[in-house]
Amino acid sequence: MASWLIASAIYIGKRLLAILLVLLGVATITFAVTRLLGNPVYLLVGQQVDKEIIDNMVHQMGLDRPLPEQYLRYLMAVARGDLGISRVTQRPVLVEIKLRLPATLELVTAAMLLILVGGISLGVFSAMRPGGAVDRLSQFITRLGVSIPDFWIGLILIYVFFFLLKWAPVPLGRLSPGIHSPSQVTGLLVVDSLLAGNWAALLSALGHLVLPAITLALVAVPSTIQITRNTLMQILSSDYIRTARAYGMPSRTIYFRYAVRNDIVPVVTMLAMTFGFLMSSTVLVETVFAWPGVGLYAVNSMYQLDYEPILGVVFLSALFYALAYLVADLITFAVDPRIRAQ
Amino acid sequence: MNQSLLLQVNDLRVEIGRSDRRVRAVRGASLMVGRGSRLGVIGESGSGKTMMALATLRLLPATGMATGGEVLYGGRNLLQLSEEEMQRVRGKEISMVFQNAVSSLNPLFPVGQQIADVYRYHEGASREEAREKAIAMLDAMGIPDPARRARAYPHQYSGGMAQRAMIAMALVCSPQLLIADEPTTGLDLTIQAQVLDLIKEHIQRSEASLLLISHDIAVVAESCTDMAVMYAGEVLEAGSLEDVLGKPSSPYTKALLECFGVKSDERLSSIAGQVPDLRSELVGCPFASRCEPVQDVCRQEHPTLREIRPKHWVACHFA
Amino acid sequence: MIDGAVPLPVEKSGAGRVRRAHLRQWLLSPPVLILSVLVLCAIFAPLLAPHDPTTPVPAEKLLPPSREHWFGTDPYGMDIFSRVLYAARIDLSVAITSVLLGILVGMPLGAFSGFVRGRFDEVMMRITEIMQAFPPILFAMAVIAAAGNNLVNLTLILAFLNVPVYLKMVRSVTLPLQESDFILAARCGGHSTLSLVGRHIIPNTLVPVFSQFSLSCAYAVQMVAGLSFIGLGVRVPQPEWGSMISLGASFIIFGKWWPAVFPGLAVFLTAYSLNALGHRLRRIVLRET
Numbered sequence: 001m002a003s004w005l006i007a008s009a010i011y012i013g014k015r016l017l018a019i020l021l022v023l024l025g026v027a028t029i030t031f032a033v034t035r036l037l038g039n040p041v042y043l044l045v046g047q048q049v050d051k052e053i054i055d056n057m058v059h060q061m062g063l064d065r066p067l068p069e070q071y072l073r074y075l076m077a078v079a080r081g082d083l084g085i086s087r088v089t090q091r092p093v094l095v096e097i098k099l100r101l102p103a104t105l106e107l108v109t110a111a112m113l114l115i116l117v118g119g120i121s122l123g124v125f126s127a128m129r130p131g132g133a134v135d136r137l138s139q140f141i142t143r144l145g146v147s148i149p150d151f152w153i154g155l156i157l158i159y160v161f162f163f164l165l166k167w168a169p170v171p172l173g174r175l176s177p178g179i180h181s182p183s184q185v186t187g188l189l190v191v192d193s194l195l196a197g198n199w200a201a202l203l204s205a206l207g208h209l210v211l212p213a214i215t216l217a218l219v220a221v222p223s224t225i226q227i228t229r230n231t232l233m234q235i236l237s238s239d240y241i242r243t244a245r246a247y248g249m250p251s252r253t254i255y256f257r258y259a260v261r262n263d264i265v266p267v268v269t270m271l272a273m274t275f276g277f278l279m280s281s282t283v284l285v286e287t288v289f290a291w292p293g294v295g296l297y298a299v300n301s302m303y304q305l306d307y308e309p310i311l312g313v314v315f316l317s318a319l320f321y322a323l324a325y326l327v328a329d330l331i332t333f334a335v336d337p338r339i340r341a342q
Numbered sequence: 343m344n345q346s347l348l349l350q351v352n353d354l355r356v357e358i359g360r361s362d363r364r365v366r367a368v369r370g371a372s373l374m375v376g377r378g379s380r381l382g383v384i385g386e387s388g389s390g391k392t393m394m395a396l397a398t399l400r401l402l403p404a405t406g407m408a409t410g411g412e413v414l415y416g417g418r419n420l421l422q423l424s425e426e427e428m429q430r431v432r433g434k435e436i437s438m439v440f441q442n443a444v445s446s447l448n449p450l451f452p453v454g455q456q457i458a459d460v461y462r463y464h465e466g467a468s469r470e471e472a473r474e475k476a477i478a479m480l481d482a483m484g485i486p487d488p489a490r491r492a493r494a495y496p497h498q499y500s501g502g503m504a505q506r507a508m509i510a511m512a513l514v515c516s517p518q519l520l521i522a523d524e525p526t527t528g529l530d531l532t533i534q535a536q537v538l539d540l541i542k543e544h545i546q547r548s549e550a551s552l553l554l555i556s557h558d559i560a561v562v563a564e565s566c567t568d569m570a571v572m573y574a575g576e577v578l579e580a581g582s583l584e585d586v587l588g589k590p591s592s593p594y595t596k597a598l599l600e601c602f603g604v605k606s607d608e609r610l611s612s613i614a615g616q617v618p619d620l621r622s623e624l625v626g627c628p629f630a631s632r633c634e635p636v637q638d639v640c641r642q643e644h645p646t647l648r649e650i651r652p653k654h655w656v657a658c659h660f661a
Numbered sequence: 662m663i664d665g666a667v668p669l670p671v672e673k674s675g676a677g678r679v680r681r682a683h684l685r686q687w688l689l690s691p692p693v694l695i696l697s698v699l700v701l702c703a704i705f706a707p708l709l710a711p712h713d714p715t716t717p718v719p720a721e722k723l724l725p726p727s728r729e730h731w732f733g734t735d736p737y738g739m740d741i742f743s744r745v746l747y748a749a750r751i752d753l754s755v756a757i758t759s760v761l762l763g764i765l766v767g768m769p770l771g772a773f774s775g776f777v778r779g780r781f782d783e784v785m786m787r788i789t790e791i792m793q794a795f796p797p798i799l800f801a802m803a804v805i806a807a808a809g810n811n812l813v814n815l816t817l818i819l820a821f822l823n824v825p826v827y828l829k830m831v832r833s834v835t836l837p838l839q840e841s842d843f844i845l846a847a848r849c850g851g852h853s854t855l856s857l858v859g860r861h862i863i864p865n866t867l868v869p870v871f872s873q874f875s876l877s878c879a880y881a882v883q884m885v886a887g888l889s890f891i892g893l894g895v896r897v898p899q900p901e902w903g904s905m906i907s908l909g910a911s912f913i914i915f916g917k918w919w920p921a922v923f924p925g926l927a928v929f930l931t932a933y934s935l936n937a938l939g940h941r942l943r944r945i946v947l948r949e950t
Contacts, residue, residue, distance in 0.1 A: 025791030033804055041668050130404070146934035149883050151890050152906060152925030155913050157878065164917050221643040233802040237403065243440065246401055247460045247511065248434030250426075261450050278798030284887050288910065295799075299891050310803045337495045338449060 007340065010334070015329045024075075026318040030311055031074050083315065084308030086301070093312040101316075102187025103174060104286070104293030105206030108278045109188075110213035111220070112187035115274065119221045120233040122268065125227025127236060128255075137223045145222035151284040157286070161211060163258055169207045172290045179204045180309040212289040219281055220274045231266040235259050265335050276324025348519055348551045349375040349398070349436075350414040354545070356393045356575075358406035367393040369575035369628075370411070371604035372647055375519065375568075380545060380552035381582075382562030385572035388617055389570045391555045394572070395521050397421075397437055401427050415519075429572045434464040437512035441524040443504035447496035454480065454492025454503075457511045464515045479510035483540060502533035506540065513544055520545060521553045526561060559602045563587065571595045574618055574628035577647065591650055591661040593627045627658070635660065692937035695771035699931055701750035712740035715898045716745040725915050733919035735908055738900065741920060745898035745927050751812070751901045755894075759816045760874060763823025767872060771828040772862045775835030785832075789825035795823050798887060799814070804891045815894035819881055830873060831866045838865055872946045875939030879932040886928045902928050 058064050065073075077084075083093040127134040161168040169176050174189055181189065182196035190209070193201035234239060237257060244254050283295035290296070294313050301309035333339050352499075356368035356371040368390040377383045383431040385391045393567035397408045398420060420431065440446045443627060447456060457479060458472035463652050467475065473492070480488035496504060505525060511521055526534035545552045556562055562569055563583065571594065579592040590596045599612045615632035618624055626641040627633070633640065638660055647655045681756040686933070702709060712730070720737030726733040734742035774785040801818045808814050839862075842918060847857055889903030890910075891893045909920025 021787070022791055022794050025787070028795055029791065029795070031899070033807055045790060072469070132914065142935070143933075147879065147883075147908075147929055147936050149886055149925060152888060152921070152928065155906070155910055155921050156918075158924075159916075159918050163914060208360065220549075239440065239442065239445045239706075242401065243446045243508075243511075244437045244448070246399060246440075247463075248429040248431065249459070249463060250429055253459070253463070256940070258448055258451075262448065280799060283798045283802075284890060287891055296686050298802060302806050303892070305806070307806055310799070310806055314796065314799045314803050317799055318794050321796070321922050323796050338497050341497065 004340075007197060007250055011333055011340075012330065015326055023315075023318060023323050026315060027075060027078050028071075030314060031071055049162040050230060050338060067309040083312035086309055088301070088304050088306045089280065093309050096297065097187055097312055100292055100294045100297050103291060104282050104295060106148055106174075106188045106190065106209065106273050106278065107212055107216060107282060107291060107293060108275065110209050111274055111278060115220055115224050116271070118217070119224030120228050123225045125230060126225065126229040127232035130233060135229075142225055145218055147285075148218065149287050150215055150219050150281075153218055154211065154285055157211050157215060162239040168211050169204065171208075171288075173292060174205060174208050176200065176204045176208070185308070193219060208289075212285050212291055216278060216282060216285045217289070219285075224270065224274065227270045228263075228267055231264050232259065233261045238262075253273060261335075268331045269319070270316035272324045272328040272331070276321040279320040280325075346376050347374055348377050348415070349553070351394065351398065352412045352414070354394060354397060354411035354413065355409045356390070356397045356406060357404065358393065360405055363621065365411060365574055366623075367406070367620060368397065371572065371575065372411075372579045373570045373577050373580055375551050375553055377551060378549055379524055379568055380554065380566040381568045381570060382554045382566035383570045383572055383577075384556060384562050386557060386617065388620070389572040391572050392523055393543070393575075394641035395438065395523050395553065395555055397420050398521065399432055400437060400547045401432075401438070407541060413571065424536075430464075433460050433512075433517070434515045436519045436521065437517040437525065438521040439512045439525050441507070441527050443508040444496050445501075445503060446500060446508060447504065449496055452493050452495055453499065453507050454494075457492075457507070457514055460511055461514045469482055474515070475514060477497075479514050481543075483510045484536075485505070485510075493568065501529050502537060505529065505537050509537070509541060509544070513548070516548055517550060519551045519553060521555070523555045523559070525554070527556075529557075534561070537562075541565065558613070561598070571598065574624070575620060576628055576657065577655075578629065578658070579654075579656045580647070585602075585654040589654070591654070591656040592629075592658050593633045593635060597632075597634075599654075620653070672878070690937075690941070692934035692941070695837040695930055695934040696938060697751055699934070700753065702746050703753050706743075706746040706750060710740075710743035710746045712743040714739060714743045714900045717898075723912065723920070725917075726919055732923040735905065735920045736912065741923050743833075744905060745902070745924055748902045748905060748924065749927065749931075751895070751899065752882055752885050752928070755812060755816050755819070755885050756878050759819030759885075760823050760877040760881050762820035763875065763877070764827050764870060766820070767824040767827030768831045768863065768866065769858075769859075771823070772833030772835050772858050772866060774828065775832035775864055776839050776858050778839070780830075785828065789828055791938055792821075795797075795822075797884065798891075801884075801888050801893060802891070812892060812894050815885065815888060816912060822884075823881070825833055826877065827870060827873070830869060834866045834869055835862050838862055869945055870937060872889040872942035873934050875942060879935035879939065880937065882931050927948070 049185060069153045075265055081094055085091065085098070086093055086096055089096065122141070126132075126138040129135060152309060153154065158168070158171045162171055175181055179201050180198070182192040182198045185192050185195055190202065190207035193199070193205055201237075241259060241262075249258075254263050282293055285291065286293045286295040287299055294316065298310050298313040300309070345369070350511075351371060351373050353370045353372055354368050355366070355370060357364055358367050359365045371390065371394050373381065373383070382436065383391045393402070393406065396402050396406075398413050400408075400423075408421050409423065415431070415436070418430070423431070444460055454473065454476040454562075457476035458469070459648070461467055462469070462472040475494050477488045483489050483613050485503060485506055491499075491507075492625075496507075499507060501596055504550065509525075512538050515601070520541070525541065526537050529537065541552065541554075541610055544550075552566070554562060554566055566583055568581065569583050569586040570577050571592065572578070573594050579586055579590065579595045585600060586595060587599070601612060613632055618631060624644075626643060627636075627645050630640040631638050637659070645657045645659050647657045649655050705712075716739065718734070721730075721738040722873060723736055723738075724730055724734040730740050730742065732745060733735045735741055735744070757871055768819050770785060774782045775843035800822070801815070805814055806816050844857065844861060852860075852916050886896070886899075886903035886906065890907045892904070893909070896899045906921045906928075909917070909922075910922070
């Protein structure tokens with residue numbers, strides 16, 4: 001028992017180290033990009049300002065120190081969670097991001113639910129009957145889905161469901177004007193309004209969530225269907241499933257007891273990675289639907305030439321990606337005895 | 343059907359492959375497995391022996407199907423049973439062991455549990471009973487420390503041990519017929535002998551029958567009572583081991599035996615030529631292109647299996 | 662032909678005819694046709710466009726599609742059809758250039774990495790891992806904000822994002838080759854690593870790279886449109902699909918669908934045919950290997 005714990009600890013330790021290295025790399029490249037590609041001060045105050053003011057700011061921001069020192073300071077700041085100060089609001093970037101993170105989380109979670117239900121079930125049914133009607137539908141959706149720009153389809157959805165059919169609410173933000181938002185517990189409006197018993201807010205929040213979630217889900221549904229279908233097909237044609245069939249195991253046992261367990265690792269890994277990926281892919285969808293998440297925050301910061309927030313969001317996205325990798329690895333470790341053996 | 347016959351395959355035809363690349367893997371193969379006998383099917387790779395075995399249990403891959411003939415067992419044609427009926431046959435009446443045992447076991451489940459699952463499904467046993475039965479079977483197969491081994495995973499087994507575990511799974515419900523497809527290929531020679539002995543011993547003890555498929559005559563000679571020779575999807579000769587090895591009547595069998603140096607005065611030889619293209623329709627004898635004493639009639643007329651002496655069949659115009 | 666075997670009927674002249682028929686079928690397939698049309702539109706935009714794509718005509722704001730304006734007019738009164746044609750030049754050239762640059766850098770690095778292995782390879786793998794952890798759109802935003810908002814920077818960023826893809830692909834093709842016999846023979850012949858990589862490895866990677874090229878371009882076109890949708894890379898009057906969609910976005914809720922839909926349709930058709938072409942090429946590559 002103890003050896004199992006030690007083995008797990010070592011494995012987790014190794015993965016954490018790998019993630020730290022990746023994050024270090026991301027921070028380094030971000031640092032390099034900002035310091036080496038242009039003078040951030042110009043970006044902050046524009047070019048028409050007195051030299052004296054510029055020099056002042058340079059000194060204040062520590063930009064006149066030697067580069068290695070700047071790099072170390074930058075790393076230490078990031079490690080502390082200090083992602084800089086927003087030039088526009090003068091508040092720490094971390095605070096601004098924390099304010100907007102729940103909106104993005106809610107959007108991504110809703111999209112993940114759609115992906116789970118739609119994408120995985122389509123993939124599973126396609127694998128069970130290759131070449132059948134469901135399979136052909138899946139291929140069609142996949143072929144279309146990888147070529148449709150998400151922001152464009154979002155606009156089309158708005159046109160159809162808001163303008164033509166009048167089913168969707170005005171595509172601006174998370175709640176209709178005039179609805180009181182529930183008191184903040186998690187920041188996730190659906191959860192908060194449920195907790196507060198605020199049905200009007202719940203309905204409004206859900207209504208506003210539908211179109212953006214569908215649009216975002218579309219980004220990942222094609223690959224979800226593909227991966228689910230392919231991994232399941234590989235499993236169903238494997239030697240060990242053939243053995244199970246050869247011993248008369250009924251289909252329900254083969255599917256629900258064996259194949260599912262064999263498919264958990266690749267599917268859950270894929271879902272974790274999709275979550276990480278979506279967390280960094282909300283920019284365009286949030287822009288189209290004026291969804292007040294971190295993606296829109298980055299875009300607005302860019303328009304306002306507020307530079308630190310963009311870097312902060314970049315770093316946050318890389319962090320989510322890395323965490324997603326870690327979760328996927330841990331699940332693999334937990335389920336597959338062959339990995340544990342190493 | 344003859345009561346002393348357990349399994350009878352008549353003129354079986356199997357096609358496999360996608361629509362543009364369809365291969366006729368088995369083209370009219372016939373053989374018989376008697377009660378309590380052990381039939382070895384020998385043939386080169388591509389001769390259709392594995393496909394024939396898979397077709398018997400209706401385990402062909404998705405792209406394959408049996409397009410003709412019948413497989414008679416227990417008075418029924420297995421090719422016509424429903425999937426549910428076949429599920430009751432597989433593992434219980436007829437079991438099959440495959441070549442690569444480690445990959446034939448599910449990597450995410452303990453070996454003992456996989457054996458127990460088979461027992462539970464077919465015999466309706468409880469979880470406890472099945473678990474103990476699995477351990478008992480592993481023990482009977484000569485696996486040391488069976489209780490611990492039952493909890494282990496397939497990747498922790500060596501090739502030979504995994505094959506023993508597979509055989510345990512195959513025999514757990516005491517089937518009438520065991521089909522073994524190249525069970526010893528890829529194993530060390532000493533392990534090969536052990537596995538073959540194991541199979542032979544348990545088959546004999548339970549008075550079951552064996553259908554052993556191999557490309558190695560030595561393996562068949564060692565473990566079987568009867569022998570069938572397959573080539574290009576057909577059975578060209580079949581009979582008792584003594585008859586086929588001692589009085590081979592098909593030119594192919596003779597050539598094959600020469601290759602294995604059974605005729606002790608010959609040096610190792612090989613058969614010139616190539617196996618015919620299995621995608622196309624064959625006219626005449628499949629071995630005609632490589633047969634030394636070939637005549638015109640061989641290329642034009644297809645020879646059928648006929649009994650040249652009691653219980654010895656050959657498909658050749660000149661046997 | 663083997664004695665006794667009667668093969669299924671095949672054309673008399675055999676392989677050549679079959680291959681030519683395949684090629685013809687391939688050239689006339691929808692993706693290739695659509696792509697050719699798009700490329701021709703891009704090249705001959707000045708000849709094909711019925712109206713001036715960059716001169717605003719306030720009197721003709723937001724007119725729906727008609728015989729005069731096939732795709733209608735945008736909020737500045739400019740003909741959308743003409744703008745879509747001209748925009749093809751920018752979108753297609755930026756996408757293709759960025760992928761080519763990515764290949765130019767990624768391919769040699771990948772071949773070297775797979776060939777030489779060892780420390781260099783390890784470092785390359787870590788670097789690609791880091792590069793691929795960067796969210797593409799956010800990264801582009803960060804870099805453009807630092808380096809300046811123009812098409813050149815946009816192209817360079819997209820090229821940067823393509824490098825790890827080709828690096829990994831070429832490396833994975835190189836790994837099995839590195840251990841092959843003919844490389845061993847060449848090494849015994851005293852060839853330098855550089856010439857080995859250049860002369861023997863690279864040519865073997867061209868085919869898979871080529872099939873991936875089309876797929877990368879499909880992705881790149883969507884990225885260009887997406888980035889310009891949020892204002893990166895393009896100045897306002899310049900016709901470009903993404904910025905046109907952005908312009909039309911605010912009018913969707915008023916029912917004026919054409920300024921946003923038609924440019925998006927162009928992006929979709931381009932991406933779709935590039936993807937379809939890439940998949941066909943990939944299938945051919947797989948069949949040959």
